[in-house]
Amino acid sequence: MSTLLFPEVLSRRSLGVALSPIAAAGQRAARLAAEGRSIIALTSGEPDFDTPQAIKDAAFAALAAGQTKYTPTAGTAALRRAVAEDYANRHGLDYESANVIVSNGGKQVIYLAFAAVLDDGDEVIVPAPYWPTFPDSVRVNGGVPAVVETWAADGFKLTAEALRRAITPRTKWLVLNSPGNPTGAVYDAGELAALADVLRAAPHVLVLWDELYEQIWFGAEPPAHLLKVAPDLRDRTLIVGGVSKTFAMTGWRIGWGIGPASLIHAFEAVQSQVSSGPSSVGQAAALAGLQGQSEGFVQHARGAYARRARKVVEGLGRVPGLAVTEPRGSFFAWVGVAGLLGRVRPDGRPLQTDGDVVDWLLEAEGVAVVRGAAYGLSPYFRLSFAASDAHIEEAVVRIGRAVDALATTPAVEAAA
Numbered sequence: 321m322s323t324l325l326f327p328e329v330l331s332r333r334s335l336g337v338a339l340s341p342i343a344a345a346g347q348r349a350a351r352l353a354a355e356g357r358s359i360i361a362l363t364s365g366e367p368d369f370d371t372p373q374a375i376k377d378a379a380f381a382a383l384a385a386g387q388t389k390y391t392p393t394a395g396t397a398a399l400r401r402a403v404a405e406d407y408a409n410r411h412g413l414d415y416e417s418a419n420v421i422v423s424n425g426g427k428q429v430i431y432l433a434f435a436a437v438l439d440d441g442d443e444v445i446v447p448a449p450y451w452p453t454f455p456d457s458v459r460v461n462g463g464v465p466a467v468v469e470t471w472a473a474d475g476f477k478l479t480a481e482a483l484r485r486a487i488t489p490r491t492k493w494l495v496l497n498s499p500g501n502p503t504g505a506v507y508d509a510g511e512l513a514a515l516a517d518v519l520r521a522a523p524h525v526l527v528l529w530d531e532l533y534e535q536i537w538f539g540a541e542p543p544a545h546l547l548k549v550a551p552d553l554r555d556r557t558l559i560v561g562g563v564s565k566t567f568a569m570t571g572w573r574i575g576w577g578i579g580p581a582s583l584i585h586a587f588e589a590v591q592s593q594v595s596s597g598p599s600s601v602g603q604a605a606a607l608a609g610l611q612g613q614s615e616g617f618v619q620h621a622r623g624a625y626a627r628r629a630r631k632v633v634e635g636l637g638r639v640p641g642l643a644v645t646e647p648r649g650s651f652f653a654w655v656g657v658a659g660l661l662g663r664v665r666p667d668g669r670p671l672q673t674d675g676d677v678v679d680w681l682l683e684a685e686g687v688a689v690v691r692g693a694a695y696g697l698s699p700y701f702r703l704s705f706a707a708s709d710a711h712i713e714e715a716v717v718r719i720g721r722a723v724d725a726l727a728t729t730p731a732v733e734a735a736a
Contacts, residue, residue: 504647
């Protein structure tokens with residue numbers, strides 16, 4: 321016997337959010353693949369590499385040692401200490417364990433940030449294009465996403481002037497993501513310094529610095545870090561990190577937040593009522609990664625992503641009607657499709673939105689990507705190149721064929 325929940329019994333907050341569009345796109349691709357279609361799914365932000373063996377061995381050892389019980393809500397002492405030491409070694413940032421909380425992935429840290437700080441109607445500045453979790457997590461916690469569009473001319477990065485205009489007395493958080501999802505944008509030191517100047521004039525604004533992709537970068541040097549550029553913002557900055565992308569550990573669900581001890585203590589209280597502590601075995605595995613047992617893997621994966629990024633940029637750059645933004649980090653390509661709008665499918669249907677373009681790529685050639693509208697900016701699509709070189713190369717060929725099949729005018733008009 322099932323119970324039907326009518327919309328009127330659901331909260332306004334729950335009705336204001338939806339299933340992740342990335343998950344929805346992936347599910348559609350999976351259904352078509354189950355039906356026998358040849359599908360190349362480039363929707364998910366998930367490394368195609370397996371978790372390094374040394375990390376898995378640490379998990380096996382933890383199981384053998386009986387580490388299968390509850391851990392402290394904020395994470396094991398060993399992992400919190402290792403996170404703090406990692407940031408000291410790599411960034412020169414001096415944190416104590418009390419400044420660290422370990423959660424069930426970086427996404428939960430973001431939720432905690434908004435749950436612990438926002439009151440109804442408080443605002444969070446979210447640059448677009450954005451990872452869809454940011455605005456929806458704000459909404460489910462009673463806040464208001466203040467979405468600020470960014471532009472190709474600025475590398476899809478928030479400018480100081482745009483930030484200045486967006487700040488109001490109700491602003492509680494600014495979200496910054498570098499390297500970025502979905503564009504692969506990386507803020508340089510000068511850009512961060514300009515944003516910091518604006519923030520100094522607005523001391524009521526906290527900064528959520530999301531660096532889940534911090535070790536996936538393609539320049540000569542690692543990306544600039546906000547707190548190295550502006551150390552005076554430390555007391556109001558939350559760093560969000562984790563092992564999912566760096567060590568191909570998406571399913572292990574271990575992320576962390578680093579920030580002022582008072583903020584972390586509030587997060588711990590919320591987390592104690594939401595999920596308790598994260599997985600004991602997952603934390604043991606993450607600890608092995610941070611202790612340097614898989615540094616060679618990180619270097620190898622970074623090189624592979626850089627190679628795949630070049631394949632995507634060069635390949636799609638030759639497809640008329642597409643405009644590819646060169647990613648500087650992460651493993652996503654942000655592709656403009658304005659040049660395809662108005663063109664017509666063989667069945668006579670015109671492409672009017674980026675959603676239409678995405679649907680055509682999937683229907684015509686079995687390439688699954690995610691529409692730009694899901695990230696708050698159109699007309700674009702996001703392509704994940706966290707896939708094998710062979711799949712990337714084949715996807716580029718298929719996308720080219722799908723575009724070649726489009727007509728510039730409807731068949732009736734052309735005949736006339």
